Structures are given as structure tokens and as C-alpha cells.
Amino acid sequence: MKKNILLVGTGPMALDYAKVLTAQDFSFQVIGRGQESAEKFKTETDIQPFVGGLQKYLENHTLTDNTYIIIATGTEVLMNSLISVLEAGAERVLIEKPAAISIEELIENKEKLLPYSEKVFVAYNRRFYASVIEAKKMIEEDGGLQTIHFEFTEWSHVIEPLTKAPGVKENWFFANSTHVVDLAFHFAGKPQQWQTYSKAGTVKWHAKTNFTGAGITEKGVLFSYLSNWESAGRWAIELLTEKRRIYLKPMEGLSVQKKGTVTVIEHEFDNSADLQFKPGLKNQLKAFLDNDETKLLNIKEHISISKEVYSKIIS
Structure with missing residues (x-):
């Protein structure tokens, strides 16, 4: 089954992910918040992001069973974004490190996250x-x-x-x-x-x-x-x-x-590969999209x- 790939974020890290996905001919959607960052993203990638933020996107779209989501937002909204896509039915999620703004925020959400242990992976690309x-x-x-x-x-x-x-x-x-x-x-x-x-x-x-x-x-x-x-x-x-x-x-x-x-x-x-793209990103994305859980941090x-x-x- 074809993977439905969503990239959440339009900042520098999201741009790095987009470069790898594009180079390997993956089709994907990009979700951004502001018009200015979306326009900058489009200028650099020729991809038009959805504008309005993740919540607005989820209110108007249903996630399919084969939806793979990459969360590359600012640190301060990582956890909220993760919980939102999990509740919406994401198949698998790769979230930028460290998945929360603090250790306290991560542990506070432990009970919400543990049921998704086999679905959520933290992107320590090194x-x-x-x-x-x-x-x-x-x-x-x-x-x-x-x-x-x-x-x-x-x-x-x-x-x-x-x-x-x-x-x-x-x-x-x-x-x-x-x-x-x-x-x-x-x-x-x-x-x-x-x-x-x-x-x-x-x-x-x-x-x-x-x-x-x-x-x-x-x-x-x-x-x-x-x-x-x-x-x-x-x-x-x-x-x-x-x-x-x-x-x-x-x-x-x-x-x-x-x-x-x-x-x-x-x-x-x-x-x-590390000279062509942000170091580690190509191999990390391959492990995520190939369901190679042995190489990823759940x-x-x-x-x-x-x-x-x-x-x-x-x-």
C-alpha cells in the first residue's frame, strides 16, 4: 500500500526533510502555520504547504491507515503536535528530538504516549x-x-x-x-x-x-x-x-x-549521503519508512x- 506522508513544519529542519524526500521521489504533503514561512518553503522547494497549522488541517482531513507523519516543528510545540496526530489516527510518527520542550513535559504525557510505543520514534539523526x-x-x-x-x-x-x-x-x-x-x-x-x-x-x-x-x-x-x-x-x-x-x-x-x-x-x-543532505537524515528516513524499528529510538x-x-x- 502506498504511504501517505505528511511533513509537519516549514522551518529549516522541515526543509532538510523535504530535500531528502524529494530526491527519492516520495510524494508528500507539507503542513505549515504562517503564510510567510509557507511562501519561503515554496520558494526553496517548489512545494506549496497547507497554511493554517496542524489543528486546522486535521479538522478538514482524515488520516488514512497508512499515514506516516514527520513532525519537524519548533521544540515548544512538538508534544502538542504529536498528541494531535496520534489522536487523529497516524500509522507511524517520526518526531524531531527531543519530542517535548522539557523532560517534565515528556514524563507528564507518559500515559498518553506509551500505548503508541510501536508507532512513535524520536529522530536522533546522529x-x-x-x-x-x-x-x-x-x-x-x-x-x-x-x-x-x-x-x-x-x-x-x-x-x-x-x-x-x-x-x-x-x-x-x-x-x-x-x-x-x-x-x-x-x-x-x-x-x-x-x-x-x-x-x-x-x-x-x-x-x-x-x-x-x-x-x-x-x-x-x-x-x-x-x-x-x-x-x-x-x-x-x-x-x-x-x-x-x-x-x-x-x-x-x-x-x-x-x-x-x-x-x-x-x-x-x-x-x-551526509554531504548531499543533512548528515544522518537519509538513513534515518529510510529506517522510518521501511519500518526498520531496530535502528530507531521508540x-x-x-x-x-x-x-x-x-x-x-x-x-
Whole structure:
């Protein structure tokens, strides 16, 4: 049966999804709110969005049994959009991370969301980076992952002047830093025994700015992390096997330090899709539209990680 694909949103992320869908000859409808953003979307894609917002669309349209919905709205309306399409009968939903404006909002809606665990997936696209896929192959070749270290430093001086909806910057760790944390524990498994530490800084818009922690995961992988939003740093993951240390730093790239050496060598791999589109998006959409649930983060798992892992890191 042909899939009825709906793309909710007309902002930068929705544009990235539209580019992938168009390049692969998928037909789809786009739902936007304002006339101005819709016109900009049409200029860049030659696709005319429905104008008036998701609620207006649902009042005038019935979702078919085979409706696949991609929610790429602003963070502040992700949860309301998700609940609306589920109640309207969406077959499957891919929602932009982190699916809610805060951990609290996500958990508050737990009972509404859990019945749809097999239908709703959270779009952590870094799981689908070509660099990540290549790193997984290398780890398997080496007999498994032994240790992982990661950093989710945010540039607070850059974030400070940004104009965002109320609550977005206050929940920046959840909305943005979990890109890195999700990927790290996607490699290593969920933390099992661990200690976390965090403290506030001079930043006024986020409760904590300095983080560290360490422990062991359910897969027996030792891990550590460090992040200081008021110092220098960047997003990074280091993966240690018996034979080498693999660097995702930047995360779209891949460098390797072999055991017994000090030289770090850039590793070449096929990243053509990540150069053509927003990195990870093509592979992520393929998994979603092909019903490949093994590669996607379902909403039940996301709620669990948010409550047990993300909350502990920032508490």
C-alpha cells in the first residue's frame, strides 16, 4: 500500500526533510502555520504547504491507515503536535528530538504516549551518521567496545543572544546536548552503575553549566563524560577498543589512533549521503519508512532514558 506522508513544519529542519524526500521521489504533503514561512518553503522547494497549522488541517482531513507523519516543528510545540496526530489516527510518527520542550513535559504525557510505543520514534539523526555506521563496523572488527568518553560542551556565549521560544534555552541540555548523550549510550548501552556531578555557573538561562560523571553500562562498557559550557570545548565521542581509539570529533568525521602509537590519522569512509543532505537524515528516513524499528529510538525507550539518565545528569 502506498504511504501517505505528511511533513509537519516549514522551518529549516522541515526543509532538510523535504530535500531528502524529494530526491527519492516520495510524494508528500507539507503542513505549515504562517503564510510567510509557507511562501519561503515554496520558494526553496517548489512545494506549496497547507497554511493554517496542524489543528486546522486535521479538522478538514482524515488520516488514512497508512499515514506516516514527520513532525519537524519548533521544540515548544512538538508534544502538542504529536498528541494531535496520534489522536487523529497516524500509522507511524517520526518526531524531531527531543519530542517535548522539557523532560517534565515528556514524563507528564507518559500515559498518553506509551500505548503508541510501536508507532512513535524520536529522530536522533546522529545515530545514522555515516561516521557512526563506520565506527560500529570498526568496533565489531576489534571485538567490541571497552571504554567510551564523551563531551557535550555547549557554546553558551553563542546561545546567549539567540531568540527562542520561552523554555527552549532553559532546557537546552535536553533539547540539544542529548544529541551527544543519546549517541554515546547508543554505542555503549544504558548506564547501570554510575555517579554524576553538576554545578551552576554564571549563565542565567540554564540551571547547570558544568557536568561530569562516570560508571559502567549494562553492556559492561566503562564510560566517562565532561562538559563545561563556560569554557572551551566541543561535542565529541571517543571509542576505545582493544586495538584502537576511534574519534568522532567532529562527530561527522572519523579519526583513529592505533594501539602503540601517538599519531591520530583521519579515516576515510563513504559519507556521500551526509554531504548531499543533512548528515544522518537519509538513513534515518529510510529506517522510518521501511519500518526498520531496530535502528530507531521508540518513544517508550526515550521516556525511560530521559527519566533515568538525562534527569540524573542535570539534577
